[in-house]
Amino acid sequence: MTQTLNLPPHVQETDLAGLLKQMWQIRYFEEKVDEFFAKGMIHGTTHLAVGQEASAVGSIAVLEDRDKITSTHRGHGHCIAKGAEVNRMMAELFGRTTGYCKGKGGSMHIADVEQGNLGANGIVGGGFSIAAGAALTSQMRKEGYVVLCFFGDGASNEGSFHEAVNLASIWKLPVVFICENNQYGMSGPAKEMMNVEDVAQRAEAYGIPGKVVDGNDVFDVMNGVGQAVERARNGEGPSIVEAKTYRWKGHSKSDAKKYRTREEEQEWRAKDPIARLRDVLIQEGLLTEEEADQIKADAKKEIEESVEFAKDSPMPTLDDLMEDIYA
Amino acid sequence: MRELTYLEAVREALSQEMRQNDDVFILGEDIGVYGGAFGVTRGMIEEFGPERIRNTPISEAAISGTAVGAALTGMRPILELQFSDFITIAMDNMVNQAAKIRYMYGGKGKVPMVLRTPAGSGTGAAAQHSQSLEAWMAHVPGLKVVQPSTAYDAKGLLKAAIDDDNPVIFYEHKLCYKTKSEVPEEQYSIPLGKADIKREGTDVTIVATAIMVHKALEAAAELEKEGISVEIIDPRTLVPLDTETIIQSVKKTSRLIVVHEAVKRGGFGGEIASTIAESEAFDYLDAPIKRLGGKAVPIPYNPELEKAAVPQVGDIVSAAKEILNRQ
Ligand SMILES: Cc1ncc(C[n+]2csc(CCOP(=O)(O)OP(=O)(O)O)c2C)c(N)n1
Numbered sequence: 001m002t003q004t005l006n007l008p009p010h011v012q013e014t015d016l017a018g019l020l021k022q023m024w025q026i027r028y029f030e031e032k033v034d035e036f037f038a039k040g041m042i043h044g045t046t047h048l049a050v051g052q053e054a055s056a057v058g059s060i061a062v063l064e065d066r067d068k069i070t071s072t073h074r075g076h077g078h079c080i081a082k083g084a085e086v087n088r089m090m091a092e093l094f095g096r097t098t099g100y101c102k103g104k105g106g107s108m109h110i111a112d113v114e115q116g117n118l119g120a121n122g123i124v125g126g127g128f129s130i131a132a133g134a135a136l137t138s139q140m141r142k143e144g145y146v147v148l149c150f151f152g153d154g155a156s157n158e159g160s161f162h163e164a165v166n167l168a169s170i171w172k173l174p175v176v177f178i179c180e181n182n183q184y185g186m187s188g189p190a191k192e193m194m195n196v197e198d199v200a201q202r203a204e205a206y207g208i209p210g211k212v213v214d215g216n217d218v219f220d221v222m223n224g225v226g227q228a229v230e231r232a233r234n235g236e237g238p239s240i241v242e243a244k245t246y247r248w249k250g251h252s253k254s255d256a257k258k259y260r261t262r263e264e265e266q267e268w269r270a271k272d273p274i275a276r277l278r279d280v281l282i283q284e285g286l287l288t289e290e291e292a293d294q295i296k297a298d299a300k301k302e303i304e305e306s307v308e309f310a311k312d313s314p315m316p317t318l319d320d321l322m323e324d325i326y327a
Numbered sequence: 328m329r330e331l332t333y334l335e336a337v338r339e340a341l342s343q344e345m346r347q348n349d350d351v352f353i354l355g356e357d358i359g360v361y362g363g364a365f366g367v368t369r370g371m372i373e374e375f376g377p378e379r380i381r382n383t384p385i386s387e388a389a390i391s392g393t394a395v396g397a398a399l400t401g402m403r404p405i406l407e408l409q410f411s412d413f414i415t416i417a418m419d420n421m422v423n424q425a426a427k428i429r430y431m432y433g434g435k436g437k438v439p440m441v442l443r444t445p446a447g448s449g450t451g452a453a454a455q456h457s458q459s460l461e462a463w464m465a466h467v468p469g470l471k472v473v474q475p476s477t478a479y480d481a482k483g484l485l486k487a488a489i490d491d492d493n494p495v496i497f498y499e500h501k502l503c504y505k506t507k508s509e510v511p512e513e514q515y516s517i518p519l520g521k522a523d524i525k526r527e528g529t530d531v532t533i534v535a536t537a538i539m540v541h542k543a544l545e546a547a548a549e550l551e552k553e554g555i556s557v558e559i560i561d562p563r564t565l566v567p568l569d570t571e572t573i574i575q576s577v578k579k580t581s582r583l584i585v586v587h588e589a590v591k592r593g594g595f596g597g598e599i600a601s602t603i604a605e606s607e608a609f610d611y612l613d614a615p616i617k618r619l620g621g622k623a624v625p626i627p628y629n630p631e632l633e634k635a636a637v638p639q640v641g642d643i644v645s646a647a648k649e650i651l652n653r654q
Binding site: 043044045092095096101103104105106108109121122123124125126154155157158159160185186187188192193194254255256258259315316318320321322325 | 356357359360361364366382384385386387388389412413416450451452453454455456622623624625627628629630631632635636
């Protein structure tokens with residue numbers, strides 16, 4: 001099994017069926033959000049990660065519970081992979097008090113600091129230095145945890161990327177910068193917005209390892225991120241891992257997707273990371289078709305229940321408005 | 328006369344300026360085929376091409392700094408920030424460079440650039456995409472600050488901003504984009520520093536900015552039914568500020584309410600109120616000046632809380648009755 005799947009040693013204990021389940025949860029969560037957004041029942045805007053399930057799930061699968069993540073505006077998948085309850089996530093999107101941020105944060109700001117999710121972020125590039133800082137805490141207090149910093153190809157063009165990666169590198173901070181290169185920053189094609197092929201190449205400028213993995217292959221992601229996490233945990237400093245993937249949907253609500261072609265979309269849909277994992281698990285005899293179908297059905301049911309939970313949850317009152325500004 | 332939306336009026340001003348002056352160009356994220364985050368530049372790349380409608384990477388610091396450099400050397404750049412919140416990332420270039428260059432160089436050199444950006448709450452985008460930070464910019468000597476409330480004003484003020492030889496911050500309130508007014512097809516300019524009396528009245532002066540102008544007009548219509556006559560002044564530009572028009576109005580009505588969406592604490596309303604307190608109009612006041620502004624809270628996601636965080640029509644109505652002692 002290890003041979004065919006090429007898994008790093010510590011991954012052998014991974015609950016592979018659990019990975020598939022999480023990926024389905026993300027897929028269904030995003031589709032529900034899309035549906036309710038279109039119906040006008042979800043406020044604001046949303047950035048969906050349909051098609052990018054493997055990079056979120058694969059990266060976080062190699063973490064220990066004590067490890068931390070920072071996420072992005074496209075953060076639902078990261079939150080679910082880090083163990084967020086879908087009920088509380090859906091409730092947040094419905095603006096309810098039972099949501100992760102009591103209805104005050106919404107889609108772009110889901111966080112669960114106690115569980116090591118230091119937050120999705122509405123500011124592109126907002127997470128880089130926060131991740132470095134959390135890694136600094138780990139280093140200074142010898143806590144041994146590692147921080148995974150998710151970011152997009154577009155975000156790597158922000159100054160904050162370069163400053164934080166440099167700092168993390170000179171201080172050998174235990175952080176892994178994981179780029180989900182879905183080919184576009186909003187409408188800007190990655191290949192026009194930087195003069196290098198891979199974001200991972202930028203690692204060289206900071207004297208740290210940079211590695212490209214297949215972002216639609218959960219095992220390849222686990223391998224790449226697993227090695228980087230190990231290095232970070234051993235005190236050898238940060239790395240950049242770049243997962244090449246694709247977002248199936250538009251950037252956000254009002255995206256006519258004029259910047260890309262149907263053919264390109266179809267090509268990537270054919271590389272569906274969920275179908276791919278399912279096929280491998282069945283081929284390897286690790287899962288029967290029936291079991292795989294059951295996992296899918298369970299995930300779907302949980303997401304449907306999360307909508308009920310959200311709808312049944314109370315709205316905040318005006319008294320809640322001024323709460324939580326200061327500690 | 329034909330009507331345009333505010334958004335169309337901004338686009339028309341941009342296009343007309345670009346047609347008549349080759350030095351004018353636009354740079355920003357997703358302003359090409361995507362047409363900008365709110366669609367203001369939609370279609371412009373077809374007419375002007377990618378040289379002058381320059382799609383940039385997600386790099387607000389580089390975009391703003393490049394604009395400063397281009398302006399200093401003879402171009403007239405207009406940069407678009409997708410949300411005014413991201414001014415934080417452009418802050419060094421706007422505050423330490425653009426605003427100061429002319430003065431520091433003893434009047435040698437000028438920085439004719441415009442930073443256009445959507446501001447304000449009401450769209451459910453939550454705390455990192457909903458702020459009104461105009462008071463920050465108004466605080467800095469060397470920057471001009473414009474806040475149009477109508478389509479007509481937006482077109483004329485944008486022309487004046489582009490023609491101005493100084494750095495101008497041009498705030499477009501997101502909720503104003505769909506509002507309509509009569510807009511002449513030909514080019515016209517509204518001088519910076521000239522307030523507009525949006526409605527004449529005798530009992531109370533309301534100075535309102537951006538979307539609050541519309542809310543004040545609604546409030547005035549309601550108050551009229553109760554026999555209260557409201558005068559509404561829209562300063563249109565905070566820097567320079569037309570204090571004279573406000574003073575004259577207060578002398579006429581003897582009562583002043585200032586209303587803006589930005590947080591009241593440290594907001595520009597304090598500046599207007601103290602300007603009146605320091606002026607000859609002070610002796611005419613029959614009641615203490617009232618300031619209405621946003622609560623000192625980050626803009627929450629939940630729609631009801633979001634509304635409660637900033638002044639609404641009902642708040643303006645109550646304030647007017649209170650100041651007239653007519654509850
Ligand atoms: C500082 C800042 N600039 C611009 C934006 C608007 N914006 C939100 S997401 C996005 C694209 C981000 O692209 P990328 O980092 O590649 O992530 P992806 O959306 O592809 O997941 C942009 C421009 C923002 N939220 N913050």
